[in-house]
Amino acid sequence: MSIGLLALIATLPIVSVFLFLVILRWPAKRAMPVSLILTILMAMFIWKVPGNQIAAASAKGIVTALEVGVIVFGAILLLNTLKASGAIFTIRKGFMSISPDRRVQTIIVCWLFGSFLEGAAGWGAPATIVGPLLVAIGFPAMGAVMVALILQSTPVSYGAVGTPILIGVHSGLKDSPLVQSYIAEQGTTFDAYINAIGGQVALIHGVIGIFIPLFMVTMLTYFFGKNKSIAEGLAIWKFAVFAGLAFTVPYALVANLLGPEFPSLIGGLIGLAIVVPAAKKGLFTPVKAWDFEEKSHWNPSWTGSLDVDATDKPKKQISFLAAWLPYLLVAVLLVLTRVQYLPFSAWLQAFVLKFESVFGTAITIESKPLNLPGVIFIVVSLLSIFIFGCFRKLCCFFKKIKYDTIML
Numbered sequence: 001m002s003i004g005l006l007a008l009i010a011t012l013p014i015v016s017v018f019l020f021l022v023i024l025r026w027p028a029k030r031a032m033p034v035s036l037i038l039t040i041l042m043a044m045f046i047w048k049v050p051g052n053q054i055a056a057a058s059a060k061g062i063v064t065a066l067e068v069g070v071i072v073f074g075a076i077l078l079l080n081t082l083k084a085s086g087a088i089f090t091i092r093k094g095f096m097s098i099s100p101d102r103r104v105q106t107i108i109v110c111w112l113f114g115s116f117l118e119g120a121a122g123w124g125a126p127a128t129i130v131g132p133l134l135v136a137i138g139f140p141a142m143g144a145v146m147v148a149l150i151l152q153s154t155p156v157s158y159g160a161v162g163t164p165i166l167i168g169v170h171s172g173l174k175d176s177p178l179v180q181s182y183i184a185e186q187g188t189t190f191d192a193y194i195n196a197i198g199g200q201v202a203l204i205h206g207v208i209g210i211f212i213p214l215f216m217v218t219m220l221t222y223f224f225g226k227n228k229s230i231a232e233g234l235a236i237w238k239f240a241v242f243a244g245l246a247f248t249v250p251y252a253l254v255a256n257l258l259g260p261e262f263p264s265l266i267g268g269l270i271g272l273a274i275v276v277p278a279a280k281k282g283l284f285t286p287v288k289a290w291d292f293e294e295k296s297h298w299n300p301s302w303t304g305s306l307d308v309d310a311t312d313k314p315k316k317q318i319s320f321l322a323a324w325l326p327y328l329l330v331a332v333l334l335v336l337t338r339v340q341y342l343p344f345s346a347w348l349q350a351f352v353l354k355f356e357s358v359f360g361t362a363i364t365i366e367s368k369p370l371n372l373p374g375v376i377f378i379v380v381s382l383l384s385i386f387i388f389g390c391f392r393k394l395c396c397f398f399k400k401i402k403y404d405t406i407m408l
Contacts, residue, residue, distance in 0.1 A: 009046060013039040025301075056358035060365045067372055068124065074377025075128035078326060079136060081381045085388040086316065090323035092137045099279045101289035102139070103217040103236045107243045109134060110147045111213045112275060115155040115247055116268025120334040122160030125373040126151060129330070140292065140302035143224040150216045154209035154248070155264035157201050161338040162260035165198040195259050202255030202263055206248035214240035224302065226293045239284040247271035265335070318388065326384045333376045345371075 016038050020031035040058075043049040082088045095105050110130050117126040127148040134144035157164050173179045174190065183193055217240060218233030225232055251267030279285060292298070337344045348370040355365040369375065 009042070012042060050361075052359040053361045053363065056361040056363040056365075059358055060363060063365050063367055067367060067369070067374075070369070070372050070374035071123060071125055071377070072128050072374070074374035074381065075125070075132060077381045078129075078330070078377045078384070079132040081384045082323070082326060083136065085318060085384065087318045087323035087326070087384075087388065088136045090318045090320055091133075094320055094323070095137050097280075098276060099282075099285065099289065100291065101236070101285060102292060103220065103233065103290050104239065104279050104285060105137065106134070106139075106147050106217055106220060107213045107240060108272070108275060108279065109137070110151050111216065111243060112247060112268050112271040114148065114151040114268075115264050116272065116331065117334075118152070118155040118159045119161065119262065119265030119268055120331055120338065121373040121376075122156075122163055122338075123373050124152070125334075125377075126155075129327075129377075138292070140224055140298055142302045143220055143292075146223070147216050147220055150212065150219065154205045154212055154251075155268070157205060158198070158251075158255070158260055158262070158264040161262065161265065161335065161340075162198070163338075165194065165201070165260035166340075169197055170194050198260030198263075199252075199256035202252045206252040209248040209251070210241060210244035213243045216240075221290065224292060225290070226297075232290055235286050236290075239279070239286075242278070242284050243271065243275045246274040261339070322387065325387060326380050329380045329383065330376060333380065334373060337371070337376065 013035055016035045017031065020026040020034060021028065024031075026034075036058075040054055043054050044051070079088070082091070095109070098108065099105065114126040114130040117129055127145075130151065131141075131144045131148040134148070135141050173194070179190075179193070183190055186193075188196075214234070214237055217236055218230055221233035222228055222230050247267045247270075250270040251263045254266045255263040336342060337348055339345065349368050351368065351370045353365075353367045353369065357363075358365055
């Protein structure tokens with residue numbers, strides 16, 4: 001067979017996923033196993049891959065899927081913990097107080113908070129946190145997933161405290177004779193060369209990133225708005241570009257001046273500090289707020305099994321700080337466990353599950369389960385039960401003091 005035909009055949013597993021999921025609209029639990037079977041058959045009969053190697057590769061894929069599953073489970077567990085405590089009501093109320101405009105909420109939650117989480121965690125953790133959070137404040141599930149995935153663009157090269165640059169690019173180039181020759185000619189060091197790559201990447205991403213918030217909200221209004229309108233998304237262009245610059249300018253500066261560890265993390269934090277107060281004052285925002293239709297008019301395909309109703313007022317309200325404390329804990333713990341010059345990262349990565357020569361092949365399955373962001377989500381979920389329980393006890397305690405004082 002010709003190289004062109006072989007290349008076309010090689011794309012069939014990916015094309016099959018697109019066909020089943022997007023065109024035929026099969027559920028993933030049906031589409032993915034069929035695509036897997038197709039891939040296995042191709043590997044056996046077209047590429048002549050031994051059965052034990054296919055089995056070993058499949059086992060490695062299952063372990064990777066389980067790792068992702070831990071992240072998703074942890075994010076959903078945290079969300080439901082916040083829902084049960086009443087914290088989600090406070091968070092939703094807080095966002096409505098900043099702006100009732102869903103476009104503004106998308107930019108703040110997804111673009112800025114999500115970019116910060118990407119800088120802290122990586123591993124797809126931002127989407128698993130931001131998506132359910134958007135659902136909790138009133139977004140259709142499919143719309144929340146869409147914008148959460150668009151988020152995974154500009155900040156990803158500096159995810160998990162710069163891992164793609166510091167580990168990925170570093171590992172790929174460190175043994176290259178061409179790179180070593182270039183470094184010698186320039187009279188620089190390999191680390192300085194890697195930092196320079198990180199700085200250039202930030203400039204390229206930064207230019208595109210200015211317009212990502214606008215693209216994000218335009219997709220939202222077009223696919224999930226009542227009028228299916230691009231114009232309704234473009235109407236917020238001033239605020240969207242402002243938010244884009246509020247993130248990308250510090251992002252590019254940090255990458256070029258400090259290195260690849262903190263561009264997304266610091267860019268997200270500075271962006272939040274600039275954009276949230278501006279949104280509260282209505283700076284650059286349209287006079288008319290945009291919202292989704294009533295939930296009863298939504299397309300059934302927009303909603304999933306995750307249904308978090310944050311409109312019901314809880315019996316005992318949670319303060320704004322207490323409601324956000326679990327997410328703050330997640331952010332702090334992610335940073336502490338990802339920064340290489342602190343000991344926590346090494347401690348977590350020291351516990352390794354490793355299986356070599358799986359089914360007699362050269363394939364090795366390795367997992368560092370304690371280093372998964374999902375573990376931190378689960379830990380914070382458990383801590384949240386204690387936090388909100390103590391918060392209620394403190395409220396009752398202070399109310400009792402107030403009552404006793406009045407009686408005295």
